[in-house]
Amino acid sequence: MIKKGFSIIEILVVVGVFAMIAVISTQAVVSSLTSARKSEAAIQVKENLDYTVSVMERKLRNAREITTCNESLIEYIDSEGNDAEFRCINVGGSNGRVENEDARITSSEIIITQCQLTCTSASEGVPPSVNIFLEAEKADTDISDSDKSPIFATTKVYLRVY
Secondary structure (H helix, E strand, C coil): CCCCCCCHHHHHHHHHHHHHHHHHHHHHHHHHHHHHHHHHHHHHHHHHHHHHHHHHHHHHHCCCEEEEEECCEEEEECCCCCEEEEEEECCCCCCCEEEECCCECCCCCEEEEEEEEEEECCECCECCEEEEEEEEEECCCCCCHHHCCCEEEEEEEECCCC
16 A cells, blocks of 8 residues: 655655745845845935035135134135134034034934044145045944944045135
């Protein structure tokens, strides 16, 4: 008499193989989602830093004069003769940001972790310049610290002082 069907051992082996395939594919999906979240966070931070640097470049390039310059503050006279400033506030803290005299420039979605503003005086044939270095990361509690890779932006701005 020939038995029809599967033995308990055969069923257990098949269930074990399917369980291993399910674990491996679940890990692949989780890894893919984590990478996508990290990539999206990096894109948002880079876009925000690019915007901040472009605002600073535009205003400083057309400034008449820089009156005060230190690592986290630049005070200048804008193209219309008004006092203006860029200030890095609470750098490295939970609310690190860049502001001008009117409002916050960086979004509340990012945290400025480093800010270095350095000025160079004019020399013969070379106008004064400002070096801007900003580093930021995503300000999101849902993202682990390992997924918050810092993004930086740097530029050198020459004032149009003729």
